[in-house]
Amino acid sequence: MIVFLKRLIKDGFQRVLKVGLMTLLLVFISGFWGCDFLEVDPIGKTTIPVLFSDMDGIQSALPGAYSAVYEYYDNNFYLYPDVAGDMLSLNVVGGSAEMVEQYNFSSTPDDAAGTVGHIWRYTYEALANINNIIEYQPSLVEKYPQYEDQLNEILAEALFLRALVHFDVCRCYAQPYNYTEDASHPGVPIVLKTPGPDDNLPRSSVAEVYDQILKDLDLAIELFEGKVASTPYYASQEAAYALKARVALYMENWDDVIAYSDILIGQRELTKREDYTDMFNNLEAGDEMIFRLNGLYKSSSLSSFYSPISPVAIPADTLISLFDDPNDIRLELLTDESNEPVCKKFWITAEVSEQEKHYDPIVLRLSEVFLNRAEAYLNKQMYEEAANDVKVIQARATGKDPEDILISYDPVELEKIIDRERAKELCFEGIRFFDITRRKKDLVREASTTSTVQYIAYPSDLFVLPIPEKELNANNNITPNPTVND
Template sequence: MRKIYKYFAVSLFALGLSSCELDMVPYETIEKDDVYSSENAIEALTLGNYAILKGSGIADGQSWVNNYFRFGEYSGDNVALSGSTTDPLFYIYNFKRQAKGDRKQSVWTAAYKAIVGCNIVIDRAVEGESAEMDNVIGQNYYLRGMQYFYLTTLFGRPYNQSPETNLGVPIKLSTDVNDQPLRSTVKECYEQVIADLKKAESLMQSEKSASYATKEAAQALLSRVYLYMGDNDNAIAYSDLVINSGRYSLLSKDDLRVYPTFTPDENPETIFALRFVDGADNSGEWDDWYAFSGMYAAVDAEGKASLDGSGWGELYASVTYRDIVEEWPDDARSAFVTSMVLDKNSEDLWGVWYGLNSYKDSDSDEQKKLNGLLFHQDSVSADRTVLYQKLASDQGTKNMEVPITTVVDAKTGVTNYSVIPYQINKETGATQLLSAPVKLRINQKLATRQTYPKYFITKCSGQENKGHLWSPIISRLAEIYLNRAEAYAKKGDIGNALADVNIVRTRAIGPEAAYTPADVTAEMSLLDLVLKERRLELAYEGHRKFDVFRNNRNLDRAYPGTHLRGNDPFFEVRYDSNEIIEYIPEGEILAQPDLQQNL
């Protein structure tokens, strides 16, 4: 880590807010001894710390925020990679960890640059001189605590897995280049996070917009930190502080559908987000291609999904996420996933399904399992009663008519289709029915990439209706309700847990979708309901991987996607496996050999 501590560049990027524009002239006249104690310099250093985390724009592949969100989502179960890719995301997505790699190195480097920047402000600024200066100092405590929390979740095991002995990350609290701490335990890292966030909470008494850290932002993050620790009482207490502050409100259902279009400052639900600014952060010719969300979708100039738009569009909404977001006919959160129709003018119907379509006698059981997780798209009769299945073998092609079963869900009103398709022996041409029905999605014919139907994700695109412009959310009010719901669930408080879940759920769907105690069953526990809603609401916001493993749950990845290609694929990732945490970047181990590597 020595290379990080030797260098700290002060960025004067003011996040595009006119109220925080700075007069640059004083920097040219400040004496060397006063450079870090001048009020203007302290403010500039603080803005620089935000800028380090944000990076140089939406297409900055080295920025902290873009890369951290990749680790939180690509390693979850909300996404599915379509075929091969030249992007290094593959190693994150399929849990094939590497000690080398720009993504994790960028997270580590940017985080510690920001931490050192925060240390400079904390070391040189004087508390108590003014409420505004205290607020600035508090922002640095918040940013430092936030970074230690995020670093620990990425490089350290979940808190409930022996935090006294498992290692987190080095805790650097000084500006001394020769101060080279080793990795602290996970418990020590969380203690530092809490100390920093509580200090930030006490200092930040002035109101700021959602583009900056505030007292409520510290309380919001504390609610999550305590939840991760299993300290349910404190998770509830800090959630209460945010909810009862009166500063935030949930968007309406209609506004939720277009949540990404709002800037943080005009969104009453956003507590804190790293603000990206139109014109400053998305002005490059290729920015919309290389933006974080460029892998999720191609979009037009207004940020709407488009086959002819900008972006690679290689990483789609997983079938398991679509299964739950499509349970109700009008879940506002389904607006963030778009089925990409090949020809909108065509009235022909097609059905998408996955299952074992063909096999060889020599196929192993694992190979058959893999082949059973491949997509197929066949034409459907106009009255939606027959699937026309095409089966290819060495003996030629067979056309089979498969009856479609239609069932209308009595509670939701959703029409569900299923079929029992055929499978063919590729060598002999013999056919037989699958042993069980599979779900069929009927639509116009969908565009595909390497046989994977395109289900574009647009939750991280379209701010101000501009391409892939996006301000990554750190905390928002819906999360706080869900934090509190989970804490109540773990205390066995069914009434309060369901009340909080239903605040979020009925906003997105309607009162008809509210859970009752009767929905808690042996097959679906109270915690199951809470985590399902958390997955629905917070998808693509960097939470999912951590939500699964911190609850000692295994990650089910038995769904179509190229994570199941190659050697030793993970159909399931165990919560206690080594793969759930990242290696310390190799460059850091080489620079500081006594820094212990993860297993």
């Protein structure tokens, strides 16, 4: 309420009324989307053009789009890749722990309120908000040519977000890009505008989804040209290049991974060792942050899930055993004072009020870019270059000089080293399970895992979530996923 009143004073009564209408509309749409993302209400269809009739409307919509993306990042989507992976141990006392179904690979299509329904609903809800911006931006450029630069930057941010959301939902409900030789296997519906009541969109192939992702990112990069990123909390040209590098990694387009990574590594520096934990614990954005979401004044599911006090989940022995140097700075975020495993990446220690404490989910950072490039170099048989990128990450973590670190150039051993560094550096940042599946590896958990599943061989139908039953019932063009939807 205080923030609302401050905006009322600063921006004027008319602007705040419009923001309020936008917020109410988004809530209204959300209620309908709980049934089926293709359902459209007639009130929304007539009200949205009014809200996007001037600059205030589109400027108000952009924060709403970011907030919609935050909604699924600070929840099941960010947790799923680690819960389903091999580096986390879940407290399943009584079998009622949060996300225990994903931990045990027993997700069901009728799980409307849990992970299966939540990720599907909120990713497509985010797309609805984003697509409204993209749809109405051209008419505003025509109406307000003096604001063309500003409107083009808004469009660029929306295109980046649309690419990100399509990439995220596809990774959850479809097998990885390289599952088939030409990526012709079922992906997810591509939504480029709010569908009409009779538009029952089918699942596009994974290849088609990735093509659309790249188209959006290419246009975003073009529109961002000349714009300098002032904060990692907004999409930027750097964020678009980083996401393109990650997408290229999943597509195994090694030359593209290297090219986009080169751009970023040439422009940015890693967060220094002495500042490393601050970018997780002290509300510091972090020098290496390329894109993260702002959780200010929002409750955080991540902080409660990984709370150092009675956590739902902790680092598994498989993760802790990867650390062979007790001075590795990353261990400070994975163990407590007694060296017991606990995830402190979501523990805010900054001296601020409880209201100001928040967690900002990390989406893209330079450490990942180095490791992406290392993997690409490895697959290009450029072993020295791959080793050098890994040394940069290890040197920062251990406080050593890269020249003092010895890494084998043997491709088999180097592949293992890169995989271990990705696990140590990027654990609990929503990546691990996707790393396993895209690399066509078996899932192998610690022998003492609390899950009912210790091993799953690749490929497996269990490596994707079921399509929600509500969606299947409402849309006869949607095909289910084998086994998990049975």
